[in-house]
Amino acid sequence: MKNSQKVISCALFALIVFLNAACGGGNKSEVVTEEVESTKVATLVTEDYEHIFGEDRPFAQCHASTITGLGDGNYLTAWFAGSYEKHNDVGIWISKGNPGNWSEPELLVKVRNEPHWNPVLFNAPDGKVYLYFKVGKEIDYWETWVQYTEDGGVTWSEAKELVPGDKGGRGPVRNHMLVLSDGTWLAPASDEKNKVWTVFVDRSEDGGNTWEATDKLEMDRTVITEEGVIQPALWESKPGHVHMLMRSSSGNICRSDSEDYGKTWSEVTEIELPNNNSGIDVAHIEGEKIALIYNPVAENWGDRFPISIAVSEDNGKTWPLKFEIEKGDGEDELSYPAMFYEDGHLVACYTWNRQTVAFWKGKLEGI
Numbered sequence: 001m002k003n004s005q006k007v008i009s010c011a012l013f014a015l016i017v018f019l020n021a022a023c024g025g026g027n028k029s030e031v032v033t034e035e036v037e038s039t040k041v042a043t044l045v046t047e048d049y050e051h052i053f054g055e056d057r058p059f060a061q062c063h064a065s066t067i068t069g070l071g072d073g074n075y076l077t078a079w080f081a082g083s084y085e086k087h088n089d090v091g092i093w094i095s096k097g098n099p100g101n102w103s104e105p106e107l108l109v110k111v112r113n114e115p116h117w118n119p120v121l122f123n124a125p126d127g128k129v130y131l132y133f134k135v136g137k138e139i140d141y142w143e144t145w146v147q148y149t150e151d152g153g154v155t156w157s158e159a160k161e162l163v164p165g166d167k168g169g170r171g172p173v174r175n176h177m178l179v180l181s182d183g184t185w186l187a188p189a190s191d192e193k194n195k196v197w198t199v200f201v202d203r204s205e206d207g208g209n210t211w212e213a214t215d216k217l218e219m220d221r222t223v224i225t226e227e228g229v230i231q232p233a234l235w236e237s238k239p240g241h242v243h244m245l246m247r248s249s250s251g252n253i254c255r256s257d258s259e260d261y262g263k264t265w266s267e268v269t270e271i272e273l274p275n276n277n278s279g280i281d282v283a284h285i286e287g288e289k290i291a292l293i294y295n296p297v298a299e300n301w302g303d304r305f306p307i308s309i310a311v312s313e314d315n316g317k318t319w320p321l322k323f324e325i326e327k328g329d330g331e332d333e334l335s336y337p338a339m340f341y342e343d344g345h346l347v348a349c350y351t352w353n354r355q356t357v358a359f360w361k362g363k364l365e366g367i
Helices: 016-022
Strands: 006-013 039-051 061-069 075-082 091-098 106-109 116-123 129-135 143-149 185-191 198-204 229-238 241-248 252-258 269-274 281-286 289-294 307-312 321-326 334-342 345-352 356-365
Touching: 039 321, 061 345, 061 356, 075 116, 075 129, 075 345, 075 356, 091 116, 106 129, 185 241, 198 241, 229 281, 289 334, 289 345, 307 334, 321 356
Parallel strands: 061 116, 061 334, 198 229, 281 334
Antiparallel strands: 006 039, 039 356, 061 075, 075 091, 091 106, 116 129, 129 143, 185 198, 185 229, 229 241, 241 252, 252 269, 281 289, 289 307, 307 321, 334 345, 345 356
């Protein structure tokens, strides 16, 4: 499928009255009148799709990949792997390269003989690439560790606890970090103690040296039933206006918003898009244009296929554009995606049946 230039087309038919309502009544250039044109066509061109490593992998299972660009045409990826999720032999592995040319999987870090989880790569403004990850036998009481590289992943600092003594997980829980317009670093965080799931944000105003956690977000648990929400994905639409979408047990993706640089947040609410209680990620394209990668399945602990991309041009109010990346069937697992926007392209990776990490790169046209 690599360089297959697969084109997925999505045609949207709508009256101008409906479009104005969906877009908040703004005079956006893509809104047209019936007399001119009532059809909008957008395409998603897949430019690269491949597996980062093959069946000769040096571990039985892998999951929860993360990816960042290195600025030279190469990418750095990381994931956790071992005999099975939650087993003591699970560590954090990495690979570096580009489509068709990936380094062999390498065990990067294993701080002690307990499970490692959910790596998050972060290309920081200070020129370092940070790796955050969790360590602990039980998710309720895992710790967050961090290390960094200054040479694109060739050498790494010694791993250390992000917040020494913390049990439960500070810093990013699964999705990418966000640097705000005022320079604040935001880490999308969540807590899973006693099977009660809650979301918060960790803020650093000194380049990641110290962290302050916000209050946990409020939600109506008669609406968001079962466990709750975890693993938020963040973006900033304009200075100080920060938003998040969350994995949920309610059957729908959930949302919250902040107007004070992520210090306080609105009550958690559901949006129109389904969620199977599995990971999602958001890439901010520009202005109010965002892309979401997710499994479009409306069921708590539902199937983890297909894997798709939805696009919003009104800051997540509506999601008229939807594209399927990989269909899957039966017992397939296409899950836990990570995605970012770079040079006009969406770049993503995700779990492929716990056997490898899938790499995908595509370009949106017509929006």
